[in-house]
Amino acid sequence: xxxxxxxxxxxxxxxxxxxxxxxxxxxxxxxxxxxxxxxxxxxxxxxxxxxxxxxxxxxxxxxxxxxxxxxxxxxxxxxxxxxxxxxxxxxxxxxxxxxxxxxxxxxxxxxxxxxxxxxxxxxxxxxxxxxxxxxxxxxxxxxxxxxxxxxxxxxxxxxxxxxxxxxxxxxxxxxxxxxxxxxxxxxxxxxxxxxxxxxxxxxxxxxxxx
Amino acid sequence: xxxxxxxxxxxxxxxxxxxxxxxxxxxxxxxxxxxxxxxxxxxxxxxxxxxxxxxxxxxxxxxxxxxxxxxxxxxxxxxxxxxxxxxxxxxxxxxxxxxxxxxxxxxxxxxxxxxxxxxxxxxxxxxxxxxxxxxxxxxxxxxxxxxxxxxxxxxxxxxxxxxxxxxxxxxxxxxxxxxxxxxxxxxxxxxxxxxxxxxxxxxxxxxxxxxxxxxxxxxxxxxxxxxxxxxxxxxxxxxxxxxxxxxxxxxxxxxxxxxxxxxxxxxxxxxxxxxxxxxxxxxxxxxxxxxxxxxxxxxxxxxxxxxxxxxxxxxxxxxxxxxxxxxxxxxxxxxxxxxxxxxxxxxxxxxxxxxxxxxxxxxxxxxxxxxxxxxxxxxxxxxxxxxxxxxxxxxxxxxxxxxxxxxxxxxxxxxxxxxxxxxxxxxxxxxxxxxx
Numbered sequence: 001x002x003x004x005x006x007x008x009x010x011x012x013x014x015x016x017x018x019x020x021x022x023x024x025x026x027x028x029x030x031x032x033x034x035x036x037x038x039x040x041x042x043x044x045x046x047x048x049x050x051x052x053x054x055x056x057x058x059x060x061x062x063x064x065x066x067x068x069x070x071x072x073x074x075x076x077x078x079x080x081x082x083x084x085x086x087x088x089x090x091x092x093x094x095x096x097x098x099x100x101x102x103x104x105x106x107x108x109x110x111x112x113x114x115x116x117x118x119x120x121x122x123x124x125x126x127x128x129x130x131x132x133x134x135x136x137x138x139x140x141x142x143x144x145x146x147x148x149x150x151x152x153x154x155x156x157x158x159x160x161x162x163x164x165x166x167x168x169x170x171x172x173x174x175x176x177x178x179x180x181x182x183x184x185x186x187x188x189x190x191x192x193x194x195x196x197x198x199x200x201x202x203x204x205x206x207x208x209x210x
Numbered sequence: 211x212x213x214x215x216x217x218x219x220x221x222x223x224x225x226x227x228x229x230x231x232x233x234x235x236x237x238x239x240x241x242x243x244x245x246x247x248x249x250x251x252x253x254x255x256x257x258x259x260x261x262x263x264x265x266x267x268x269x270x271x272x273x274x275x276x277x278x279x280x281x282x283x284x285x286x287x288x289x290x291x292x293x294x295x296x297x298x299x300x301x302x303x304x305x306x307x308x309x310x311x312x313x314x315x316x317x318x319x320x321x322x323x324x325x326x327x328x329x330x331x332x333x334x335x336x337x338x339x340x341x342x343x344x345x346x347x348x349x350x351x352x353x354x355x356x357x358x359x360x361x362x363x364x365x366x367x368x369x370x371x372x373x374x375x376x377x378x379x380x381x382x383x384x385x386x387x388x389x390x391x392x393x394x395x396x397x398x399x400x401x402x403x404x405x406x407x408x409x410x411x412x413x414x415x416x417x418x419x420x421x422x423x424x425x426x427x428x429x430x431x432x433x434x435x436x437x438x439x440x441x442x443x444x445x446x447x448x449x450x451x452x453x454x455x456x457x458x459x460x461x462x463x464x465x466x467x468x469x470x471x472x473x474x475x476x477x478x479x480x481x482x483x484x485x486x487x488x489x490x491x492x493x494x495x496x497x498x499x500x501x502x503x504x505x506x507x508x509x510x511x512x513x514x515x516x517x518x519x520x521x522x523x524x525x526x527x528x529x530x531x532x533x534x535x536x537x538x539x540x541x542x543x544x545x546x547x548x549x550x551x552x553x554x555x556x557x558x559x560x561x562x563x564x565x566x567x568x569x570x571x572x573x574x575x576x577x578x579x580x581x582x583x584x585x586x587x588x589x590x591x592x593x594x595x596x597x598x599x600x601x602x603x604x605x606x607x608x609x610x611x612x613x614x615x616x617x618x619x620x621x622x623x624x625x626x627x628x629x630x631x632x633x634x635x636x637x638x639x640x641x642x643x644x645x646x
């Protein structure tokens with residue numbers, strides 16, 4: 001079953017810079033890479049898929065929903081309910097605890113809190129002891145685990161990750177791949193990773209090369 | 211379920227708390243502006259109420275020549291020293307004028323612990339609807355009735371004795387040989403009477419050496435003064451033309467002899483509105499007395515004070531505008547630091563409208579805190595005044611009506627201060643921030 005499909009996707013920045021992206025199809029449960037050098041448009045494509053940007057032309061269809069047919073609020077809702085995002089930076093709300101950071105992601109998706117699922121996720125990522133801490137009290141590795149937990153808190157069908165491994169050493173890289181496998185067992189998802197990290201090519205197939 | 215709104219509100223509060231010094235300074239500035247405006251509004255309201263209450267229908271006051279305002283402040287508000295004394299015979303002439311319905315004499319000169327001893331008639335207390343709480347009205351010289359506040363503060367009770375001090379300060383020559391006895395205590399009226407010690411005019415004369423009657427005499431002195439003021443009524447029952455003519459004749463009034471009893475002022479009540487034109491002119495032009503209208507003088511006082519109040523009001527508004535600008539700077543600085551968080555919230559599904567509301571709620575919160583702190587400051591400040599200003603400005607714990615209006619103003623200031631940062635946040639480029 002097709003999870004994600006793009007057709008003749010073009011994005012033009014206000015300064016005139018234009019990206020034309022190749023068409024691709026990502027099937028359900030499939031995990032693949034969007035690879036390319038810095039500045040090649042990987043993050044732009046990922047943000048188009050997330051609905052953070054709107055394409056200048058072309059179509060994006062995720063779970064049979066054409067994103068261009070959604071209004072602003074519909075796009076916000078679709079993104080929060082159907083996609084999980086892992087950002088380049090470990091962004092969290094500094095004034096909230098880690099548990100509240102997970103809770104707000106669920107609240108913004110308009111979903112009831114599911115504490116059992118939250119606890120399962122944190123246990124799988126070995127971070128349940130840290131849930132009352134605030135972001136500034138955690139290490140980069142711990143924040144990355146919470147980023148993964150937050151991306152999956154709404155059980156999305158599609159996970160979009162932007163350079164998740166670029167700052168990891170080999171040991172932490174291996175750990176992260178293991179964690180993704182563990183999470184996959186908890187709740188199956190498709191995944192697209194925008195990366196220029198060649199180590200990931202040994203794990204996942206590149207679906208788009210920019 | 212953790213409500214999205216509660217989390218967003220918590221986020222607003224936390225963002226403000228992240229910059230405590232700057233935000234507190236803005237709030238404090240705003241609070242000072244609110245406190246000054248609240249104080250001025252309260253003073254206006256209360257002063258108006260007090261003025262009207264204390265004037266109590268008195269049309270005119272006749273006293274010694276001097277400042278008319280001083281005469282009113284001393285004879286009506288009991289807040290200044292008198293301009294001097296007037297002779298009883300001159301007072302009689304005026305009180306018996308056909309255009310005067312009635313008059314009440316006042317004889318001042320002494321105090322007890324700062325509370326003025328006022329020689330007068332029972333009718334004076336009736337002016338302020340002052341009823342006895344306990345005891346009886348004075349029946350003979352040296353008996354007094356205490357105002358409610360005097361009784362409370364001095365702890366004097368019916369039957370107690372005390373001696374007055376000469377003048378209006380509680381330090382000075384004491385009239386030890388003339389003790390007063392408390393015959394009754396008045397219920398609180400919320401007017402100037404609460405702060406007075408009332409007695410007969412004869413008491414004041416007796417203390418100051420005018421013995422109009424035998425000291426041992428025990429007849430009703432209250433009636434004596436009244437009848438003294440009225441005794442020439444029949445002889446003076448002249449028409450207006452005759453009085454005017456009489457008034458213009460040189461030496462119309464008999465000079466006051468050294469030993470003649472005096473009073474401090476005479477409160478006059480007109481028989482009809484025409485008296486307002488005739489009587490003040492008659493007194494000022496033809497007697498050694500000064501006539502002053504309480505309503506006119508107090509309006510004049512208010513307009514004089516008005517300039518100072520206007521300057522304070524302008525200052526307060528400037529403080530409020532500066533503090534609103536300071537809030538704006540704080541919110542902008544805070545926004546600059548939290549752009550990443552705003553982009554995160556947007557990426558997680560928060561609508562641009564929700565972000566707008568978070569920023570606006572921060573502005574409203576600053577405005578509300580400024581208002582609340584202003585109310586607290588003004589209550590501390592008003593209590594720091596000494597009486598009677600403190601009593602005039604006395605605030606209840608809960609906000610008064612005018613302060614609810616200031617709440618609206620405060621929230622509006624917070625809203626205006628938050629509009630620019632909120633608009634910036636609303637238009638923030640999420641993709642650009644997340645790609646950095």
